[in-house]
Amino acid sequence: MISFFEASLKQLSIHHTGNKILDEYYRLSDKPLNISDEVLGNLLMQYFLKPFEKVNEVYRFCHPNDNLQLNEVYHFVHEIFENNELFHENSQQLAKHLHDVANHPKIKSGEFYVAFFNNVQIEGEQLEVVGVFKSETKDTYLKVYPEDDGFGMSFEQEAISINKLDKGCLIFNTDQKEGYKVVVLDQTNRSTESAVYWKDEFLKLKIRNDSYNQTNNVLGVYKNFVTQKLDDDYEISKADKIDLLNRSMKYFKEKETFDIEEFGNEVIGSAEGIESFKNYKKNYEEEYESPIADHFEIAESAVKKQARAYKSVLKLDKNFHIYIHGNKELIEKGYDDDKLMNYYKVFFREEE
Structure with missing residues (x-):
């Protein structure tokens, strides 16, 4: 920028x-x-x-x-x-x-x-x-230079690196x-x-309360809502959380404007979940004195920044990582009574 x-x-x-x-x-x-x-x-x-x-x-x-x-x-x-x-x-x-x-x-x-x-x-x-x-930060630098038939060396203390503002x-x-x-x-x-x-x-x-800040704040608030708040109100699996995050990121990447009613219906889905998110957003605005509009233009640069913080990885013990990028219906969770362990069943058409 x-x-x-x-x-x-x-x-x-x-x-x-x-x-x-x-x-x-x-x-x-x-x-x-x-x-x-x-x-x-x-x-x-x-x-x-x-x-x-x-x-x-x-x-x-x-x-x-x-x-x-x-x-x-x-x-x-x-x-x-x-x-x-x-x-x-x-x-x-x-x-x-x-x-x-x-x-x-x-x-x-x-x-x-x-x-x-x-x-x-x-x-x-x-x-x-x-x-x-x-x-504020000072470094010591070595300087090597040709001298006679070899090289000499000197140093400078309390120097400033041009790469460390x-x-x-x-x-x-x-x-x-x-x-x-x-x-x-x-x-x-x-x-x-x-x-x-x-x-x-x-x-x-x-x-400055512009589209970049509005986009960045909504994505940050929604991520915290999914990863922290939902556990207090509902029993929800990690795979479902990842799906909610993926759907929100898909919304912001495909839309030009954010509308909270449209976002709630397309991403969250349930009336109870939508109301819970609105209350969570309202509490954030009051606590940080940072109002977020219900309708604003989406800033692509803010979406790219937040996308790096959105995790789509399901970590299973120390053995497996499952990356969930698409349809959540193609992954099922179960429990094996013989092994006394949880499991996931993944459906796919082609192996790449």
């Missing part, structure tokens, strides 16, 4: 931010970095932009008081878009704000980058972009009144409390 084959890096400012709660301070540069080396420029483009090639979710800036101007990152980025001469000054303000929200002992210090790009493409539109990034965010200069189009990634501390400081405390983002 994001491409940068025509993009160019126009400005870059680098600062350093520490952990406020550990009494680590911040260091601000006096001026932007002068990038005269073409190779360095290309490496920076790869470092900053390439990790976003497979990012699909689009966010908006928000604020608890519903006043976007109170969102610090939105405010400073908006000033950059309005007047590019204020780029470095506002990059310093962004660095100070990042330091202010570093209030968890596990937050690492690191370099903070603010970049200005031209012609980065999102959803078919080429736009100006402000990127904010942070590098720790945290990043791209803000696209469009939909300004709605909070811009924003894509984000955080590849460190994703399972810890300190992870929230980048997206929730520093950026203050909410997911």
Whole structure:
């Protein structure tokens, strides 16, 4: 969804931010970095932009008081878009704000980058972009080079790998009144409390409630409904669960729009099951404050993403795996009294 084959890096400012709660301070540069080396420029483009090639979710800036101007990152980025001469000054303000929200002992210090790009493409539109990034992870690199009649070796410690962007965010200069189009990634501390400081405390983002998000949410909610909720209400076999998941994926791959009534009738089938799914969906919307429409356009990219998480494998002890892709009526479950074991009977016409 994001491409940068025509993009160019126009400005870059680098600062350093520490952990406020550990009494680590911040260091601000006096001026932007002068990038005269073409190779360095290309490496920076790869470092900053390439990790976003497979990012699909689009966010908006928000604020608890519903006043976007109170969102610090939105405010400073908006000033950059309005007047590019204020780029470095506002990059310093962004660095100070990042330091202010570093209030968890596990937050690492690191370099903070603010970049200005031209012609980065999102959803078919080429736009100006402000990127904010942070590098926290350092590596040691070995360098081997020819020397006399053999080779020499050196090393560099505390270096940054261009293939390991720790945290990043791209803000696209469009939909300004709605909070811009924003894509984000955080590849460190994703399972810890300190992870929230980048997206929730520093950026203050909410997911854009578009067709991608609606499709992704319904498929995720339905998968949890089948794999977790149904066991509480019904006696249902794993083969039947897989069939329900396969039918839902078939629906989303073949249809252009989602309609909850049509989906319930074609996929779930029973009135009791349909009502149970609607209640499960409603509880999800209330718990996560994320409404899902009963009718929306299906996003193919979200279907492809969720298809990887939908399992159609029936695992039998440690001996057999049965992959169920089609008609569930062609597989039967039984119990052998002599062997005191369950069994499946599979019907087919040709062996391939």
